[in-house]
Amino acid sequence: MIRLERRPAPSRTWTYLAPLLAVLATMIAGAIMFALLGKDPVLAIRTIFWDPIFSAQFGAYSRPQLLIKAGPLILIAIGLSLGFRAGIWNIGAEGQYIMGALAGASVALAVYPMELPVLLPLMVIAGALGGWAWAMIPGVLRTMFNTNEILVSLLLVYVAEQILSAAAVGFLRNPEGGGFPGSRNLQSYASAHNAEIIAGSGLHWGVVAAFISVIAAYVLLQRHILGFHIKLAGEAPRAAKLAGVVPARLVLFCLGVSGALAGMAGLFEVAGPAGKISIDFGAGYGFTAIIVAFLGRLHPAGILLAGLLMALTYIGGELAQLMLGLPAAAIQAFQGMLLFFLLAFDVFGHYRLRIATGRTA
Amino acid sequence: MAAATGALAADPVKVGFVYVGPVNDGGWSQHHHEAAMTLKEHFGDQVELIEQESVPEGPDAERVMTQMALTGADIVFATSFGYMDQVESVAAKFPNVKFEHATGFKSGPNFANYSARFYEGRAVMGTIAGMMTESNKIGYLASFPIPEVIRGINSSFIHAQKVNPDVEIRVVWLNTWYDPAKEADATQALLEQGVDVILAHTDSTAPLATMEKSGGYGFGQAADMAQYAPEPRLSSIIDDWAPYYEERVQAVMDGTWETAATWSGIKDGMVGIGDFSDAMPDEVKAKAQEVMDGIVDGSYHPFTGPLNKQDGTPWLAEGEIADDGTLAGMDFYVEGVTGDIPN
Numbered sequence: 001m002i003r004l005e006r007r008p009a010p011s012r013t014w015t016y017l018a019p020l021l022a023v024l025a026t027m028i029a030g031a032i033m034f035a036l037l038g039k040d041p042v043l044a045i046r047t048i049f050w051d052p053i054f055s056a057q058f059g060a061y062s063r064p065q066l067l068i069k070a071g072p073l074i075l076i077a078i079g080l081s082l083g084f085r086a087g088i089w090n091i092g093a094e095g096q097y098i099m100g101a102l103a104g105a106s107v108a109l110a111v112y113p114m115e116l117p118v119l120l121p122l123m124v125i126a127g128a129l130g131g132w133a134w135a136m137i138p139g140v141l142r143t144m145f146n147t148n149e150i151l152v153s154l155l156l157v158y159v160a161e162q163i164l165s166a167a168a169v170g171f172l173r174n175p176e177g178g179g180f181p182g183s184r185n186l187q188s189y190a191s192a193h194n195a196e197i198i199a200g201s202g203l204h205w206g207v208v209a210a211f212i213s214v215i216a217a218y219v220l221l222q223r224h225i226l227g228f229h230i231k232l233a234g235e236a237p238r239a240a241k242l243a244g245v246v247p248a249r250l251v252l253f254c255l256g257v258s259g260a261l262a263g264m265a266g267l268f269e270v271a272g273p274a275g276k277i278s279i280d281f282g283a284g285y286g287f288t289a290i291i292v293a294f295l296g297r298l299h300p301a302g303i304l305l306a307g308l309l310m311a312l313t314y315i316g317g318e319l320a321q322l323m324l325g326l327p328a329a330a331i332q333a334f335q336g337m338l339l340f341f342l343l344a345f346d347v348f349g350h351y352r353l354r355i356a357t358g359r360t361a
Numbered sequence: 362m363a364a365a366t367g368a369l370a371a372d373p374v375k376v377g378f379v380y381v382g383p384v385n386d387g388g389w390s391q392h393h394h395e396a397a398m399t400l401k402e403h404f405g406d407q408v409e410l411i412e413q414e415s416v417p418e419g420p421d422a423e424r425v426m427t428q429m430a431l432t433g434a435d436i437v438f439a440t441s442f443g444y445m446d447q448v449e450s451v452a453a454k455f456p457n458v459k460f461e462h463a464t465g466f467k468s469g470p471n472f473a474n475y476s477a478r479f480y481e482g483r484a485v486m487g488t489i490a491g492m493m494t495e496s497n498k499i500g501y502l503a504s505f506p507i508p509e510v511i512r513g514i515n516s517s518f519i520h521a522q523k524v525n526p527d528v529e530i531r532v533v534w535l536n537t538w539y540d541p542a543k544e545a546d547a548t549q550a551l552l553e554q555g556v557d558v559i560l561a562h563t564d565s566t567a568p569l570a571t572m573e574k575s576g577g578y579g580f581g582q583a584a585d586m587a588q589y590a591p592e593p594r595l596s597s598i599i600d601d602w603a604p605y606y607e608e609r610v611q612a613v614m615d616g617t618w619e620t621a622a623t624w625s626g627i628k629d630g631m632v633g634i635g636d637f638s639d640a641m642p643d644e645v646k647a648k649a650q651e652v653m654d655g656i657v658d659g660s661y662h663p664f665t666g667p668l669n670k671q672d673g674t675p676w677l678a679e680g681e682i683a684d685d686g687t688l689a690g691m692d693f694y695v696e697g698v699t700g701d702i703p704n
Binding site: 061068162166169181185269278279 | 377383410411412413414415417418419420421423424425427428429431432442443445446465505506507508536703
């Protein structure tokens with residue numbers, strides 16, 4: 001008989017092993033699914049995981065794209081991970097991402113076409129403030145009225161999307177756009193353009209900010225009393241209280257930081273790769289970042305790797321679609337498997353598998 | 362010539378398609394996809410299709426098109442207006458690949474645009490709506506406030522009013538191209554306000570399904586939706602991109618492809634008009650046919666003066682015909698349409 005036995009303490013080995021096994025299991029299950037769809041499974045897996053990095057034909061293009069795709073994911077996930085560690089659940093990063101982009105783009109479009117050397121930094125600040133303010137709504141509601149921040153932050157995503165479409169067809173619409181929705185393209189506005197720092201590298205300021213956030217989060221969690229409080233609040237709330245942690249302050253800090261980082265991610269995106277505010281500007285980064293945060297074990301270095309891996313499945317998944325004719329739904333299922341297997345293998349972090357005979361049970 | 366054909370047979374033309382929605386959305390993307398599939402039937406092994414569905418309008422679209430170009434696409438059809446800036450930038454990077462962008466207004470040496478004069482179809486539907494309404498209230502489910510949709514509202518209203526001077530139009534803005542639940546709710550709300558004929562600029566069959574239960578008349582949009590005939594579906598506007606795609610891919614094969622700004626209507630078959638249902642009295646059928654024939658033979662343009670703008674300022678003088686530039690950027694209602702364009 002097989003049964004699960006709770007471990008006295010979560011296994012460290014499994015904490016690190018689970019993501020690797022999840023990736024491996026996803027590859028195997030994915031290969032089976034691709035084979036059932038009548039595609040060469042080895043070729044499909046190679047197209048997803050290998051070609052974007054190593055293909056001689058287009059690797060030079062898709063490698064930088066990995067950074068562009070991973071940058072916002074990492075930046076948002078780092079912010080989310082702080083709250084998640086403390087048991088504060090910001091599910092609405094997508095909304096904060098949109099509001100940050102709107103706030104930052106508004107600053108640029110307000111002074112258009114004036115060339116200002118400080119414009120991009122100002123936009124970054126505005127973007128961070130926009131995301132921060134949007135995250136403060138669930139923060140303040142939770143601290144003052146004890147509302148559930150999961151629901152409030154999630155529902156505010158839909159509000160943000162409405163504001164986004166109002167902006168794209170209304171107050172931020174490009175007056176020279178022939179009546180089409182969408183703002184001016186910030187890529188053609190030199191002061192506001194978040195251009196690649198080295199052309200063709202994919203490295204724009206948002207990617208740099210993502211790397212900095214990884215280091216800052218690491219230092220915060222390992223070296224700072226606040227980081228200790230965050231971890232304590234998540235792992236032992238009663239002990240945290242005794243240690244003098246003020247829950248309200250922690251809620252506001254975690255939601256504020258995650259909102260500000262998501263807002264910055266939105267700003268870097270709108271001023272860089274996306275270029276403009278459009279109706280479907282929010283492409284789901286805020287939600288995917290939740291997966292990235294957990295896949296990375298809420299650990300800064302893990303999130304860095306998880307963000308790159310997620311970007312790889314996106315870009316490789318696209319390649320598989322267009323080169324092998326796989327349907328988009330199969331790629332989404334493949335990405336879903338990753339989280340599914342991660343959660344499945346996580347069980348072994350908390351439980352031990354026991355094979356016992358009937359009598360001893 | 363024989364040598365050229367031989368070379369073609371060995372090396373198929375690679376045709377890329379980028380869709381904004383899933384290829385089974387029942388509307389816009391599905392029609393482009395189905396037209397792409399007819400290329401396969403028409404050209405057989407001479408074409409190789411590479412398709413990508415559900416591509417958001419932004420950096421993802423740029424990456425997808427770049428990847429298509431890098432993996433050997435000869436021609437790429439970007440089938441949503443929001444891809445315009447991305448097509449422009451990718452086309453500049455790959456001068457040897459041809460790009461075709463649907464419903465936009467930019468172009469370049471290897472960057473053509475194409476669109477359909479759906480407002481011609483709206484003229485026919487508007488005529489039918491104006492004659493069929495008993496409450497003199499017609500409804501319009503509008504998607505996004507872009508010129509394409511505003512043209513449709515104006516054309517519908519102008520032609521409803523021509524056959525029924527007392528008609529009013531109620532416009533509901535849904536901010537989506539495809540959301541069956543929202544479309545059904547809006548349809549129900551319009552019916553409850555006494556509207557009895559509804560035109561839709563959203564792509565699902567939900568409005569017709571709602572009217573089948575709750576009454577009222579509607580039209581097929583993008584697809585024929587003949588399963589709802591004879592009632593509530595009276596006729597339909599059908600998107601048919603296949604002839605255009607065949608022509609353009611053929612041009613690539615022949616080496617005769619040139620950039621162009623194509624805006625075709627009923628005459629060229631890009632806008633199809635579905636069969637008139639038997640729920641329509643003969644006089645309505647005849648009138649609708651007359652409007653359609655006039656558009657096809659060129660004797661009638663749906664935007665012919667005298668027409669005023671909503672605020673009463675003159676737009677077109679008696680007999681004056683709207684120019685394509687104004688139509689392409691239309692951002693105003695004509696006189697008689699109530700409500701505001703969201704801004």
